[in-house]
Amino acid sequence: MTLASQNANNNDQEVILVTGGAGFIGSHTVVQLLTLGKRLVIIDNLCNSSEEALHRAKVLADNKGSLVFHKVDLLDAAAMEHIFQLYTFSACIHFAGLKAVGESAQIPLGYYQTNVTGSLNLIQLLQKYNCKNLIFSSSATVYGLPTSKDPINEDAPIGALNPYGRTKQYIEEILADIAVSEPDQWNIILLRYFNPVGAHESGKIGEDPNGIPNNLMPFVAQVAIGRRPVISVFGDDYDSPDGTGVRDYIHIVDLARGHVAALKKLETAQSTGRTLGCVAYNLGSGVGYSVMDMIHTMSKAVGRSLPYKVVGRRAGDVGTVIADPSRSFKELGWKAEKTMQDMCDDLWRWQTQNPDGYTTAEETSAPTTPTPAPHSAFTELLE
Template identity: 50%
Template sequence: MSGKIDMADPKSGTIVLVTGAGGYIGSHACLALLEAGYTVVALDNMVNCWKDERLSQPESLIRVQILAGRQLRFYQAELLCKTSLEQIFKEIIQEFGKIDVCMHFAALKAVGESCSKPLQYYKNNISGTINLIETLAKFGCKSLIYSSSATVYGDPATLPIRENDPTGINLTNPYGKTKYMTEEILKDLSNAEPDWGVVSLRYFNPVGAHSSGLIGEDPNGIPNNLVPFVAQVAAGKLPSLKVFGGDYPTKDGTGVRDYIHITDLIDGHVKALEFILKEFKGFKTYNLGTGKGYSVLEVIRAFKAASRREIPYEIVGRRPGDIAASYCDASLAQQELGWVATRDIDDMCRDVWNWQSRNINGFKKETDPNCLLHSPKKLELLLSNLTKLEHQKAGRKLHLETIDAIDEAKLLQDYEALQKLQKVLKENEVRRLEGKQPASGQENVSLPFCCCRQ
């Protein structure tokens, strides 16, 4: 046992620092980590996640904490500002005693924008990462899980792509280069300082949303990726889809990609975390994909079936820099991490549609006075109460937040009501996944958010 937290639950003694926590992948990771019992410290500068101006945290993370029934510690932190980063790390160490592992998601990721603003991408993604690893080391953490990408393979000479295939060749955009260069930096660091343990996870195409439909991908402006674009066409927010290239040497002439459900992707991170916690030292890369390629037309068909909406599309010329096909061999992650993706394209489209149709404007909402999320005071009290009760139940002292004037009866009432709601919601989710209707009388049960009351 170490740190200030008195551990009744051994995993809560493991402190996981998550950068880019408010974003698409980071928020799903925070939820999985909280659900698995870890203590989560979340950082984000909020350049790419939405926040209600009356709240101190991104909306995605507020929902994560309500879903998990546990609180995380959030810091608005800018990786490019080393002085303030060090100050935040000092506070983290004062409060938690240590950082065990860092999951590093923070980055800029828009491929097109990286071509028009290359310096911004190199500075943010590379200098930001260097600041982070120097600060981690200064405060005693030398374990890192890095968000890499299939883009590091460029246009692959052979398929499926394996981890020891060449990387860094013919990369067509600065974003992809930042992912490749960061991997090289992390590799060199692990060679030079053998007490570092770094796992770089090369994502193929993450799509999907948490099965609750409360968190998902919320692109700023016109989506860059196929599935969020298709979702907005299905929802009537965009008129039609342009399919770039119908003459590739693939099954139907359109580009083929390996799509992976966000829940599978995050399971891969939890496995990597368990792996790194077993004192892993060195540098390892793993592909995270399903190993199966779907064409653009197959994705459109699957989304049409999931949403029961028309998806108008038009096939146009190829887009410069695009490749014909990319899918991976994910067997190394299976052998060494014990991880395998289990969800297919129909699951991905179903969950994206569930998220998109409940949150037509993503996390941004119109004001609804009955929604818990629109009452910041009530929400903050509930989160504080949850934390206090959780700590009390585990028989440990509260260090996360100092809470004054707690009304014990109200506290129990809120907590138990939330637990009950969560239980029914989980049962309904299982029934929905099995293709069944919710149990009688439970059809309209929802967490107290306006987006759930549709």
């Protein structure tokens, strides 16, 4: 009997479906959930993630809870249906998707197919099998171009500026429409992330980007470890104390804790018999740090100055983007706790312990440009 069929025949404990659970944010959230004793079924096509992260997550959680992994693509409708036939899910946390802003402009159809069509496949199955408790991994990119330096709350205008952000926006709108169409049935929480950075404090799991990192801190870490020569600072003429762009960075462990808080809210709604409909929450610290703040703090973590050069602004970049996380604190009981130094110390610990990420030296020679993965057959990989 396979592990999948064993679990399918044991429905006395609630099962949570986690899509994209082997990725950066997903794997850190998995650690938190396993530590709480949760029973998880994780699906991921591994196009921009690693199965190794799940093995390590189990160890970090002291083998609490239970985890079953299936390599499945959300675009493979037959394999997805099979998953829903094997398990009865009480809730779903949906991380899966492509996530590079620049790449999304180069292959927009791939992003719309993977993120939007994949999500539609998932949502249809959630509806069919009556699992109407969903946490969606969204992004602050849905807010588009801020009109001021004021912190952004969840009622700010929506208007993503790139294909990646629009996939998140469209999925949010689809979920809101579903909640309205079936009143008193759905509990949907949209979590809008700002800038996740850092790594697990153990250094065992962290961000392992494919190819050249798209975000500041993974690039800074690769410069620090010697994989890249110099940090490019895009513009030093913004309206900020040092002229560089200001962003709301949030430690990945704080972000993972935010998903636990959201899940508790779903569970409370279920136990009390009331429904949430569809509601959005910002996950950010509410504090802005400049590019130079982050470089200097990372230099402190590393123990030496890191090389950087100032280059021109990138098209579409704005000076300041900061979250207003007050709704998350009031309604989820969540707030970011870790400091900028924690973010950099933990990132550096991960980078030094894993200079080539999860891959071996032999594997790093293979092409790593992320592309929409082909439909994959139903396969179970991890016990």
